[in-house]
Amino acid sequence: MPDHHPATESDRAAGEKPPALPMPPEVRARFDRIYQRPVVFDVQNLSRTFISPQGQSIQALGGVDFKVHRRELITVIGPSGCGKSTLIRIIAGLESASGGQMLLDGQPVTGPGADRGMVFQGYTLFPWLSVKKNVMFGLESTGRGGAAAEREALQWIDMVGLDGFADHYPHQLSGGMKQRVAIARALANKPRILLMDEPFGALDAQTRAEMQDYLLQIWRNVDVTILFITHDLDEAIYLADRVLVLGRNPGHVKEIVEVPVPRPRTPEQMFDPRFTRVKQRVEHLIHPPGEAPKKPLPVIRMTAVGDEVF
């Protein structure tokens, strides 16, 4: 399966050959194992065109291609307006594509379904249901209810560390706790792929770091494949096996970067030169050095001479 190994199809098509990132042998071996696994989700030439209110057609996504292997954690990052959210919403079936197709376990999918669970940035817990009932919602939707579903829900609640909160209402929980319930709710449905749309974007930095570690622990212990969208570079690299970098106008896959940082991940690894090198690489992909420099603000000096802060 040669198309799995090079992660830079589109760039190669453009005639550029990025220097390969040095990778420790154990990480290389891990990637080889990942690529041996079956493809769970296959996105083929996915495009999306909007008609603006002025009647112009705007292409948000133009031919996005990528494959996700079983139990891989892939993050998607890109500059604002690159169509990250559109992409994940199309995958979730909440919006329809204008062209291309998506295969889940080889079968084409359209429309929303329980096989693609989703965690949103806004806490989309049902405020009228207790934590337990929220987690049970998906089970009941797919025809499993009753005592077995309740037991299962409680297990998931334990799994995300919220035992004792089963009978609380969402408004009684903190942001991080709500998002853990949302993850439990999505996982309880046993989706083939878990879609996460900037799930920690609304959390403070400390809670966010905590949640990242929770997610990695959960992912390690649960048979689930994760597609994670973020605008935070550190988060994208810290969580990912591979980082899918989107470019804009229209949204396309710029490069899929393999992260050469060994697992299990710890926050200290963020100071690892391998980590910083990937970070630099992705940063350059998002904001190429040749791009127009930022214009300074037209600020007039309003302080006394000699009263400098720097």
Add this chain to the structure above:
Amino acid sequence: MREPWFKIRTPLSGRRRALLMAASFVLPVLLWCVVTYTPAFQTEMRLTLVTEKIGDGAVFSVGDRVAKSYFGTLQDNVRAVNAGVLEARAAGGAKGSGRANKKKLRQLRGLAESGGYLAGVDPADFKAVDAVLFDLYGRLAGGDIAPGAFGLSDENAALVRANWEILQAAAPYGEKDFVKEPLQYLIPQGVSASPVFLPPPGECLAAAWTDFTTEPANGQPWMHQRLLSSLKVVFGAFLLACLVGVPIGLLCGTSDFFAKLIEPFVDFFRYMPAPTFGLLLQAMFGVAGAPKLALVFIGTFPHLVLMLGNTTRGLDRSLLEAAQTLGAKPARLFRSVIVPGVLPRMYGDLRVLLGWAWTWLVIAELIGEKTGLTAFIDTQGGKYNFDRVFPVIILIGVIGFATDQLLQSLGRTLFPWDVSSGAPPRRGGLGRVVAAPACALGGAVAWAVERAGRPGPRERAAAANPGDHDA
């Protein structure tokens, strides 16, 4: 440090809130007391002693009101007539009749009635009444009864004594051969009173007590029966509107198909004032209860559908999307997300609409056979008995307010998870709470004032054309 009372968008302490809420009710009542009990604001005299028609003057009965500025003229006119009587007597040419003198005797009747001296006497039996009045005249002149305590002015006490000089010749009272020498008129008396449209609270309370505790004449329904009949119309029509409107509103808010199919016409329909259908409904449903229900229904139903449609559309879209990614199919989305999701705000909408139902009640009860509280307001308002009208209007307000408070606290119990509208401290809640019954109250007051402006059998026209009220 003391917390300031006025601070932008800062909730006050519980004690202060309670104090202000009490004040918001006490202040209007105080204002009412001040305006009705302060002589400076009392612009009228309510007559307690009147004369028969004199010359070209108007006829007044006991209880009638005249402007204070006119009262002096009225008295002076009578004094002038008395001077003429004395002059004629002195000239020896005084001509009178027993009949005219009996009429002058009857000037005491109003005071005698309010003093309880005519208790047990058949008011229609003029002979018996006259006998009692004659007897009273003598006792007043002789001082058995103090004229001041009886309610006579000093001037009239003197006149009573002067008249008795002549009258006593006819004692003991007999029908035949009554004194013919002309007596002097007693001078009209009255008490200072607030304008007829603003009876003082004391009088209103007394009137309310009487109306609620004494059996009405002519087989009219008791007050509590009227109240029950009004409640049946309001709640019956409201429940009917809910039964039909809630499902339609939910459908409109859920599916653009139903919204575009139903809402434009309903939106148009609500601009046609419900009262204009009054006669039509009467023709359709007869004159009993049905057209009244129908009118309140027409008045509330379109609003219910439109409000509920909007409320349902206001449900956070992402909740529906989340449910879809959890595998919920349309039926389950509706049943398990849309319905429970809009329930608390729908409950709030329905509370507002219940206030509307009260507004339409006033018009509805005038259709066909007048019933309920409105019929009472209509009758008594027509007679200018606003001391009996006010308590009923206030009663409607109190019921509306109490119902709304009850529903509000019930809502907090029903939807404990709804922090957006249910949890204390609640801001802006009281405004909404007051608004609904205030609508009903305001409508009733406006109607009563308008009704007072032009008495006469025009209720039909009025009910059929609310434009008259608005004008």
